[in-house]
Amino acid sequence: MYNRSTIAAIATPPGRGGVGVIRLSGSKAYAIAAALTQKDLPKARYAGFRQFYDAANEVMDEGLVICFPNPHSFTGEDVVELQGHGGPVIQNALLARLLELGATAAKAGEFSMRAFENGKLDLVQAEAIADLIDATSQAAARSAVRSLQGAFSTKVNTVLEQLIHLRLHVEAAIDFPEEEIDFLADGKILNLLDEVATSVTAVQQSARQGQLLREGLQVVIAGKPNAGKSSLLNALAGIERAIVTDIAGTTRDVLHEKITLNGLPITLTDTAGLRETGDIVEQEGIRRAIKEIEQADLLLLVYDLSQNEDPLQLAQHYFAEHIEPKRLMLIGNKCDLTGVQATISDFKGFRHITVSAKQETGVQSLIEAITAHAGFQPEEDTFIARTRHLDAMKRTQQYLAEAREQLVVFHAGELVAESLRLAQNALGEITGDFSADDLLGKIFGSFCIGK
Numbered sequence: 001m002y003n004r005s006t007i008a009a010i011a012t013p014p015g016r017g018g019v020g021v022i023r024l025s026g027s028k029a030y031a032i033a034a035a036l037t038q039k040d041l042p043k044a045r046y047a048g049f050r051q052f053y054d055a056a057n058e059v060m061d062e063g064l065v066i067c068f069p070n071p072h073s074f075t076g077e078d079v080v081e082l083q084g085h086g087g088p089v090i091q092n093a094l095l096a097r098l099l100e101l102g103a104t105a106a107k108a109g110e111f112s113m114r115a116f117e118n119g120k121l122d123l124v125q126a127e128a129i130a131d132l133i134d135a136t137s138q139a140a141a142r143s144a145v146r147s148l149q150g151a152f153s154t155k156v157n158t159v160l161e162q163l164i165h166l167r168l169h170v171e172a173a174i175d176f177p178e179e180e181i182d183f184l185a186d187g188k189i190l191n192l193l194d195e196v197a198t199s200v201t202a203v204q205q206s207a208r209q210g211q212l213l214r215e216g217l218q219v220v221i222a223g224k225p226n227a228g229k230s231s232l233l234n235a236l237a238g239i240e241r242a243i244v245t246d247i248a249g250t251t252r253d254v255l256h257e258k259i260t261l262n263g264l265p266i267t268l269t270d271t272a273g274l275r276e277t278g279d280i281v282e283q284e285g286i287r288r289a290i291k292e293i294e295q296a297d298l299l300l301l302v303y304d305l306s307q308n309e310d311p312l313q314l315a316q317h318y319f320a321e322h323i324e325p326k327r328l329m330l331i332g333n334k335c336d337l338t339g340v341q342a343t344i345s346d347f348k349g350f351r352h353i354t355v356s357a358k359q360e361t362g363v364q365s366l367i368e369a370i371t372a373h374a375g376f377q378p379e380e381d382t383f384i385a386r387t388r389h390l391d392a393m394k395r396t397q398q399y400l401a402e403a404r405e406q407l408v409v410f411h412a413g414e415l416v417a418e419s420l421r422l423a424q425n426a427l428g429e430i431t432g433d434f435s436a437d438d439l440l441g442k443i444f445g446s447f448c449i450g451k
Contacts, residue, residue, distance in 0.1 A: 006032060007114075008098040009106035010091050011450035017086030019063075022094055023450055024080040024103060025073075025111055032101045033065060033080040036094075041080070044069050052084060054097055061090050075111055076118030109447025113440065116432060123432030123443070124153045124389075130447045131214055131384045139263040140213040143384040147210070152383040155206070156430050159199045163427065166192045167420045174413045189416075190407060197400045200427070204393045210385030212376050216258075216265030219370065220292045223302035224314060225273030228333035231357035232302055233257060233270040236367070254288050262371045269296070274318050293319050298327060298373060305332045305340055305354065312348060325350050329373065331366065333357050344369060388443075392429045399423035 006026025012019070024032060034041055038057075042048025044067050051062045063084035073079040084094060099105060112129055115121045121129075128147035135141035146152070169189055221229045234240050237257045255270040269292050272285030293299055303311040311330045315323050332354040335342055342362030345352045353369055355362035403419035406412045428434040 004114075005104040006102065007106035007110055008032075008095060008103035009111070009450035010095055011081075012086060012091075014088060015086075016088065020084055020086035020091040021450075022082045022084070022091065022098065023106075023111060024082070024098065025075045025077045025106075025114060026103075027078060028102055029078040029080045030067065032098055032103055033067070033082065035101050036082070036097060037065060041065060041067050043067070047083075052082070052094060052097070054093075055100060060093055060097065061085055071118070071120075074120065075114040076120045077114060106449065107445070108449050109444030109451065111451055112447055113444040116440075116444075122150075122153050123440075124156070124430060125150060126432075127386060127443060128152075128384055129451060131386075133448060133451070136216065136258065136265045137213070137260045137263060139382075140265060140384065143210055143213050143382045146381065147383040147385075151381065152207070152210070152385065152389075153431050155203050155383075156427065159196065159203060160424065160427055160433075162192075162196045162199055163420065163424050166196055167417065167424065170413060170417045170420060174417060190404070193400065193404055193407065197397065197404075200393055200396050200400065204390065204397070206379075206382060207385035207389050207393065208375065209377065209379070209382045211387060211390060212264060212374060213382065214384050214386060216267060217370070217374050217376075218267050218269070218295060218297040219300060220269045220271060220296035220298070221300045221302060222271050222274060222289060222293055222318075223311075223331075224304070224309075225275055227273070227302045227304045228357045229273070229302050230255075230270055232300070232331065232333065232355070232363075233268055235355075235357045235360045235363045236261070236268060253285055254292050261367045262376070264371050264374060264376045266370070274314065290319060296327065298329060298370065300329050300331050302331045302333050302357075305334050305338045312350070329353065329369065331355060336361060389430050392426050395426040396423045399426060 004026060006024060006028040008022060008024050011021040011023045030041060036052050037050040038053050039050055042065060047064045047066050049062070050065045052060045054060045061084040063082065066081045066083070068074070068079040068081075070077050082094065084090060095105075109130070112121070112126045116123060116126045125148050128144050132141060132144035132148060135144055166189070169192065173189070221233055223229050233255070237259050253272065257268045259266050259268055271289035271292055272282060274286060274289065277283060277286070301311050301315055303309050303314065311332075312323070315328065328350055330347055330350050330352045332340070332352065334356060335354045336356040336359045340354050342354050342356065342365065344365055351369060351373065353362065353366050355366055357363070399419045399422045403416045403423065406415040406419060425434045
């Protein structure tokens, strides 16, 4: 720990404010802070008022100094927080002075990475810090706090203990070959293996909810001009976000709006109307619309009920390769003009919802259909999760399935043991028990400077 440089960074967001915080962490943190203040530092965890001096012994700023001695600090190292005024000029000048006194500018996420390396946090908890900062809804923030407090890690570690216990039984069978056949065939190991697989599935289901809370859903609204796409975006967003006129082709570019529906964060995208046109600007808008459609988690294909159209024919013409029930939902709009009731039904295997975006009839049913389509059912104990967590659990399940096959079909104890070892490694990646350096660099590199 003490062979590493002492790092410093501005911990508050850029801009003007009443208070700006600069953090120091490392073996020289106290010495550098003392040189900056030209005075003894306050005792641990007590705020002391100090003046901050530049190289010419002129006062640059003044504020509070708080010291956190190792190992009882965020990073596990000596940490000092300097609370001065929040102007960008003075904050940058103070940081520059700290660098002159021997500190090194911290990289993104370096404070959290040191906390992880010093055993103050596991990898899930470290990621939860960034997720809490980036939370776009109260539900996401609460889930991030639960992960930060160790709820997710506890569930993963419980499954790891089950897996280790199972490995011990298998290794015992290998160590005593004269009993291996009976030991592998008596059903105990198979029962334990099935229990572990069931536990992984349960954690995976909770993690899927956490991933939706963190990353949200990319929902794209598409359709012909004047089908009511922009009106639907406004109805879902609850504000007049998009321009609505009777002129076909009003929307020429993509329009993004971040909203929350029933607790689910959603990025809602309105697109240019799909049609054949000679207008170069409109052609570019349609090209961008197709690009958004290709990247969508869920596509809402809006069509005008009064035109007696088959929406799947439009989909087939413009984006045939993206027509699948898990990504496409058909929205019949303008039911107020046709006398059609706002309903949810099935149309050739696709979810079909009739609405009036202008009158906001059926919009709540659409909202419920979107969240149900995503499988979003947040619970009180939901924790925040990332794609890499789900990938690790998916690989864990695959290795457990391989172990089951080796056990049931081939009675191959050594191969069962190897599959279980790989399963443990995959699951251990979640909390950081088994993590490559490049993975750690990628994770912490996405954090804020100063965190």
